[in-house]
Amino acid sequence: MSNKKIRMGMVGGGDGAFIGAVHRIAAQIDGEIELVCGAFSSDPAKSLASGRKLYLPEQRCYQSYEQMFAGETNLPAAERMQFVAIVTPNHLHYPIAKQALLSGFHVLSDKPATFNLQEAISLSEIIVQSGNLYGLTHTYTGYPLVKQAKHIVASGELGNITKVVVEYSQGWLANKENEDGKQASWRLDPKQAGISCCVGDIGVHAANLAEYVCGAQIHSICADLGSVVADRQLDDDAMVLLRFDNNARGVLLASQISSGDENDLRLRVYGDKASLDWCQLEPNSLWLKYNNKPAQLIRSGVGDFCQAASSAMRTPAGHPEGYLEAFANIYVNFAAQIRAFEAGQVSDNDTFDVPGIQEAIRGMAFIENTVEASQSSQKWHVINIDSNN
The missing domain is CATH 3.30.360.10 (Dihydrodipicolinate Reductase; domain 2)
Incomplete structure (x- = not known):
């Protein structure tokens, strides 16, 4: 099993977006994941500026998610992102997830998974077709006492x-x-x-x-x-x-x-x-x-x-296990799920306690x-x- 960090890309969550920063903090808490690229806004200039503020290499700051998937696919396997976090408004969740999965990337999406139920059902078929992993950030299941x-x-x-x-x-x-x-x-x-x-x-x-x-x-x-x-x-x-x-x-x-x-x-x-x-x-x-x-x-x-x-x-007892930590528990579990997947081991959502497409459809x-x-x-x-x- 690889001893390198899991490489994450992000779509959405640029400068001024609340939830994007939350996702990035959560992804990094346990030291298992690193942000390597992103398309952070539908405005190309804002996307590039957001990437620079996050100290990403210029060539890994993309003007659109389409450009990002194409660019990352062309990189050597050891360098390209392994999964994408989707933190856009709801109407963009499905098209981004669909293209990511079919481009060979795992997906961790903010909820709700899609714009409507038909898209969620369609996405479940695409997940099977692609063979890749899909997770959904129903954050509150991440709390220890939950x-x-x-x-x-x-x-x-x-x-x-x-x-x-x-x-x-x-x-x-x-x-x-x-x-x-x-x-x-x-x-x-x-x-x-x-x-x-x-x-x-x-x-x-x-x-x-x-x-x-x-x-x-x-x-x-x-x-x-x-x-x-x-x-x-x-x-x-x-x-x-x-x-x-x-x-x-x-x-x-x-x-x-x-x-x-x-x-x-x-x-x-x-x-x-x-x-x-x-x-x-x-x-x-x-x-x-x-x-x-x-x-x-x-x-x-x-x-x-x-x-x-x-x-x-x-x-230790008495120190709050809060919202960011609950978010991080989904991210660290998803990272472990990816490692198991790439090692050819059991990697279903239930085993790794990661909300998935069934929760997406029910939602x-x-x-x-x-x-x-x-x-x-x-x-x-x-x-x-x-x-x-």
């Missing part, structure tokens, strides 16, 4: 899961002041974001977190989406009743207009024996609660943990079905992953 929560549920400690409550609340779009900013403008534009803002941006994260921890899938929904701020074309607030395929009921609340709220992501899972409670604002703490004995506070770094949680922890199905359900007078809608119906 992984421990998943393990506790799977162990049966909670008993039969009966209820799931997941909330993702923000306040940054509570009025029009931020609409013209770079982060808001494309998220509120149907041509770039797709059919949803709030559910597509954060609601899908909440749905993925619930399914990941519970080991169950959302089967049907009853949804109420809305645009609280006048004249918005896309939703900024959502309430969704859930039914899971293990007969559990639940509720998903997602909001970008909850004034004063930060990135307040919280998951509560109730069983007939015990319950779990985890909140991103206090990521090192996981509550395990019972009816007939004192609640247990599980703290990151203290005591024994499952292998997935233990390997995701980097710091897009959740977004589209939630929007459709909200627009319907029918109460319950079964989640449909067939984009032709």
Whole structure:
């Protein structure tokens, strides 16, 4: 197995883009990955300028992703990038991922995976055709105590899961002041974001977190989406009743207009024996609660943990394992997946705990079905992953 760093390229994430910097920091935390090239903006001049600011060689700063894939393909195998991180607005995810995979590169994409469900289904076929790896940055599955929560549920400690409550609340779009900013403008534009803002941006994260921890899938929904701020074309607030395929009921609340709220992501899972409670604002703490004995506070770094949680922890007890570290756990796992792939070893997404195309399809199905359900007078809608119906 190679003792060299995994070589990464990036599309999007140029100067002034929030999420691009987050991806680059996360990729470098464990020393397994190095950024070697990029096409950082749809504006060729901005792309080149961003590459220079990142101290990349002039010849590895590209004016477009098409030019980057062509240029990298022509380099010796030991020099060219091995995977590309896609951190553009949603409408560009599919064409970039498709060309990257068919050009021989692995892909790690920001979520949602594609602009619509049909593209996600098509992308799954392209992944098989290309034979390359695909990962999706559902960041919150990277937290150590989220992984421990998943393990506790799977162990049966909670008993039969009966209820799931997941909330993702923000306040940054509570009025029009931020609409013209770079982060808001494309998220509120149907041509770039797709059919949803709030559910597509954060609601899908909440749905993925619930399914990941519970080991169950959302089967049907009853949804109420809305645009609280006048004249918005896309939703900024959502309430969704859930039914899971293990007969559990639940509720998903997602909001970008909850004034004063930060990135307040919280998951509560109730069983007939015990319950779990985890909140991103206090990521090192996981509550395990019972009816007939004192609640247990599980703290990151203290005591024994499952292998997935233990390997995701980097710091001694009391030091926060935060958002960047959670992001980094997906990157370091994807790097290990690439190493296994290139060594001819088992390299599936489940083995390496990397969200993949199945999570991508389920995410897009959740977004589209939630929007459709909200627009319907029918109460319950079964989640449909067939984009032709």
